[in-house]
Amino acid sequence: MKYIKYFLQFLLTIFSFFIFKILGPNISSGISGKIFELIGPFFRSKQIIHANIRRAIPQIDSKNLENITKMMWNNYGRLFAEYMFIKDFRLGKLGRKIHIEGQEILNDIKESKKQVIFVSGHFSNFELMAMYLEKTGIKLSAIYRPLNNIFLNSIMEGIREKFICKYQIKKGIGGLKKLISLKKNNFSTALMIDQRVSEGILSNLFNQKALTTTIPAQLVKKFSIPVVPVYIQRIKGLNFKISVHDPINFSEEASIEDITFELNQILGKMILKKPEQWIWSHNRWK
Numbered sequence: 001m002k003y004i005k006y007f008l009q010f011l012l013t014i015f016s017f018f019i020f021k022i023l024g025p026n027i028s029s030g031i032s033g034k035i036f037e038l039i040g041p042f043f044r045s046k047q048i049i050h051a052n053i054r055r056a057i058p059q060i061d062s063k064n065l066e067n068i069t070k071m072m073w074n075n076y077g078r079l080f081a082e083y084m085f086i087k088d089f090r091l092g093k094l095g096r097k098i099h100i101e102g103q104e105i106l107n108d109i110k111e112s113k114k115q116v117i118f119v120s121g122h123f124s125n126f127e128l129m130a131m132y133l134e135k136t137g138i139k140l141s142a143i144y145r146p147l148n149n150i151f152l153n154s155i156m157e158g159i160r161e162k163f164i165c166k167y168q169i170k171k172g173i174g175g176l177k178k179l180i181s182l183k184k185n186n187f188s189t190a191l192m193i194d195q196r197v198s199e200g201i202l203s204n205l206f207n208q209k210a211l212t213t214t215i216p217a218q219l220v221k222k223f224s225i226p227v228v229p230v231y232i233q234r235i236k237g238l239n240f241k242i243s244v245h246d247p248i249n250f251s252e253e254a255s256i257e258d259i260t261f262e263l264n265q266i267l268g269k270m271i272l273k274k275p276e277q278w279i280w281s282h283n284r285w286k
Contacts, residue, residue, distance in 0.1 A: 033073075052285070072278070079126075086131065089163075110136060124233055141179060210284040231270045
């Protein structure tokens with residue numbers, strides 16, 4: 001039964017991508033956003049979403065709570081449609097709609113051949129971050145979590161490897177071995193640190209314990225390299241702004257727990273900049 005559901009989702013996605021291709025990026029992104037505003041609440045618990053938002057913004061009123069939820073689904077929908085046009089962001093005119101703050105930091109990393117760990121979260125169209133970093137000329141590998149839907153996952157992996165980041169590292173032991181191998185060849189690493197992971201540790205996010213990945217902290221300790229936080233926000237429609245922050249050099253005395261805690265605090269500040277552009281539907285504090 002599960003695979004039948006996955007296959008139907010696969011067929012619906014293929015059909016949607018076909019329609020998006022006909023409509024073009026602007027119309028597709030807008031329409032898909034509106035559709036997800038309507039259908040999203042049927043697939044994820046509204047109670048969990050509201051509870052998560054209240055953890056971050058305890059004093060929020062009901063009007064703003066509903067607006068953040070609505071716009072979160074809108075962004076979800078836009079992201080779904082924009083997968084059809086990742087190639088155009090990478091190679092075409094849509095690339096002009098990505099504006100960069102901190103380009104000099106990326107230039108320095110590239111020219112000095114420094115090795116860093118880029119960290120961020122699932123904000124707006126998060127796929128554009130790794131795409132832009134690699135497009136800049138930085139040797140990059142990106143850590144990803146495969147989709148549960150095996151049919152859709154093959155499509156997503158193909159899009160990611162071809163247009164986002166060639167060196168995709170699957171989460172897990174096998175992926176970690178590949179990651180270390182690339183590290184020895186001076187590759188930087190990009191990953192999202194906002195997913196709930198069973199192999200993580202409990203670390204404060206909005207003053208409550210949340211299971212958090214320790215991969216960045218482990219890489220810092222093993223290779224003594226800096227962490228570069230990156231934030232992306234949707235300005236309007238298909239216009240985005242990527243903000244690259246100064247590298248953070250942790251001391252040798254900093255523990256795995258210390259580093260993970262500090263990165264969670266940075267993540268929390270990013271989330272609060274545009275809370276409607278973060279994915280609140282996952283229960284990080286379960």
